Amino acid sequence: MSDSAGTGLWWARRDLRVSDNPALLEATGRADARAIFAWTPAIHFWSGRRIGHLARVLWQLRAGLGGGLAVRRGSAADVVAEAAREADAPVVWAAREFSPSGVAEQDAVAAALIADGRELRLTGSPYAVAPGRVTKADGTEYKVFTPFRNAWRQHGWRAPAPAADLTAMSTWSRHDGDVDLDQMAAHGDTSDPWVRHPEFREDRILSHLEGFMAGGIERYATERDRPDLDSTSHLSIPLAFGQIHPRTVLAASAAVRGDGPRVFESELAWRDFHADVLHHHPSARRESLASVLSEEDWLTGRESDEVFMAWRDGRTGFPLVDAGMRQLQQTGWMHNRVRMVVASFLVKDLLIPWQRGADHFRRTLLDYDHAQNQLNWQWVAGTGRDASPFFRIFNPTTQAEKFDPERRYVERWVPEVDTPAYPSPIVDHKVARTETLALHKRAKAARAGEHRPD
Numbered sequence: 001m002s003d004s005a006g007t008g009l010w011w012a013r014r015d016l017r018v019s020d021n022p023a024l025l026e027a028t029g030r031a032d033a034r035a036i037f038a039w040t041p042a043i044h045f046w047s048g049r050r051i052g053h054l055a056r057v058l059w060q061l062r063a064g065l066g067g068g069l070a071v072r073r074g075s076a077a078d079v080v081a082e083a084a085r086e087a088d089a090p091v092v093w094a095a096r097e098f099s100p101s102g103v104a105e106q107d108a109v110a111a112a113l114i115a116d117g118r119e120l121r122l123t124g125s126p127y128a129v130a131p132g133r134v135t136k137a138d139g140t141e142y143k144v145f146t147p148f149r150n151a152w153r154q155h156g157w158r159a160p161a162p163a164a165d166l167t168a169m170s171t172w173s174r175h176d177g178d179v180d181l182d183q184m185a186a187h188g189d190t191s192d193p194w195v196r197h198p199e200f201r202e203d204r205i206l207s208h209l210e211g212f213m214a215g216g217i218e219r220y221a222t223e224r225d226r227p228d229l230d231s232t233s234h235l236s237i238p239l240a241f242g243q244i245h246p247r248t249v250l251a252a253s254a255a256v257r258g259d260g261p262r263v264f265e266s267e268l269a270w271r272d273f274h275a276d277v278l279h280h281h282p283s284a285r286r287e288s289l290a291s292v293l294s295e296e297d298w299l300t301g302r303e304s305d306e307v308f309m310a311w312r313d314g315r316t317g318f319p320l321v322d323a324g325m326r327q328l329q330q331t332g333w334m335h336n337r338v339r340m341v342v343a344s345f346l347v348k349d350l351l352i353p354w355q356r357g358a359d360h361f362r363r364t365l366l367d368y369d370h371a372q373n374q375l376n377w378q379w380v381a382g383t384g385r386d387a388s389p390f391f392r393i394f395n396p397t398t399q400a401e402k403f404d405p406e407r408r409y410v411e412r413w414v415p416e417v418d419t420p421a422y423p424s425p426i427v428d429h430k431v432a433r434t435e436t437l438a439l440h441k442r443a444k445a446a447r448a449g450e451h452r453p454d
């Protein structure tokens with residue numbers, strides 16, 4: 001069949017937008033076009049809030065495509081292959097994924113389509129520069145962030161893709177596997193007026209970006225670490241769902257002068273760096289890239305469950321840690337500085353392996369992104385690439401004094417902080433720090449083959 005014959009099918013993945021979308025652009029280049037999203041069994045392990053959010057995003061996307069998107073239950077391979085048969089689409093277009101599960105999924109879809117005499121074509125990715133592209137002169141990966149970022153800047157990225165012409169979009173017939181998005185959208189509660197409502201409409205996200213570039217970005221370089229001032233972009237949620245592409249964000253920041261935009265771009269470079277690390281080391285999704293303690297040093301059993309639950313529920317007696325964990329519980333988002341503090345507290349004060357904290361974040365974060373979550377946890381734990389050294393242990397009290405000096409953030413999320421109802425600290429930070437550093441030293445010596453019993 002020729003390239004322009006039949007329907008162009010867009011398999012929507014983590015690129016749930018109409019604008020700046022190369023895969024949609026290709027699919028709509030035909031006489032007839034449609035879009036399909038696979039509501040896979042993995043989604044049922046998400047938090048209710050994240051499921052509700054996805055449903056609202058898909059609802060808006062379907063409206064934006066004039067009804068041309070079907071959302072069906074099943075594995076991606078089954079759903080996409082069946083949709084391609086139904087639409088008589090010789091070619092399916094999709095954005096390329098680089099995470100281990102995304103790669104396995106696109107391989108399965110490609111195989112199912114080939115078995116049917118059809119083809120999967122991948123174009124674009126969720127990153128400004130696709131993982132694996134930025135390499136040293138000898139073709140190997142960068143292990144340190146700053147040279148990666150410099151090479152990343154030099155490599156540059158494409159301009160946003162032209163707008164797709166949606167006149168070719170047509171609608172689907174009803175199907176047994178259709179997901180009721182109205183019903184799914186009822187999951188999770190976004191009615192709390194304080195919660196900064198994650199926006200579902202693409203045009204709202206674009207105007208939010210415009211507003212941020214016209215205002216907040218100026219203060220970004222100096223205020224981004226202050227959870228009380230809430231001056232970061234809040235773009236992580238639309239970026240995670242692909243409601244906006246990083247190159248659209250970078251194109252907007254490039255037009256603004258000053259330190260703010262440059263620091264902001266550097267954060268987006270971290271996003272690409274972490275994806276690059278996971279691409280080169282797929283095992284980093286579960287395994288530490290470097291060892292910091294001996295296996296037996298980590299807390300296990302009932303004691304670990306008790307302290308883990310106190311951390312999870314925001315009852316540690318450390319106000320900044322508890323404020324962060326409650327913000328996460330109540331909104332599905334947490335400020336970056338506080339994410340670092342709570343993660344350090346779990347791993348280094350409570351001696352709980354980073355994977356357990358990462359699993360909790362996976363279930364609760366609205367902006368959950370496999371590469372960003374796992375590699376940021378590894379960064380804090382001191383086990384990742386170019387990570388914070390293990391001996392850097394955040395002091396949750398001085399961090400609060402420095403980054404929430406008037407206690408506005410803490411008082412917002414822990415209103416009982418100054419009353420007898422607030423729990424006492426579950427550990428003595430000073431003691432925990434000394435013990436953890438001693439364990440680290442011992443483990444290091446053991447690794448170097450120098451360990452001698454006391």
Ligand SMILES: Cc1cc2nc3c(=O)[nH]c(=O)nc-3n(C[C@H](O)[C@H](O)[C@H](O)COP(=O)(O)OP(=O)(O)OC[C@H]3O[C@@H](n4cnc5c(N)ncnc54)[C@H](O)[C@@H]3O)c2cc1C
Nearest residue numbers: 232233234235236267268271336339367368369372373376
């Ligand atoms: C333990 C831990 C877990 C994390 N898990 C995730 C996650 O699952 N998903 C996620 O998107 N971010 C994660 N982050 C990174 C960061 O906390 C969020 O991206 C940021 O708080 C989002 O808020 P914002 O959009 O207002 O950020 P801004 O400060 O406005 O930054 C702009 C964008 O840059 C990117 N960015 C900023 N900081 C980082 C960073 N440290 N690493 C990678 N990208 C970054 C994000 O895409 C962000 O939207 C995690 C950080 C830590 C310490």
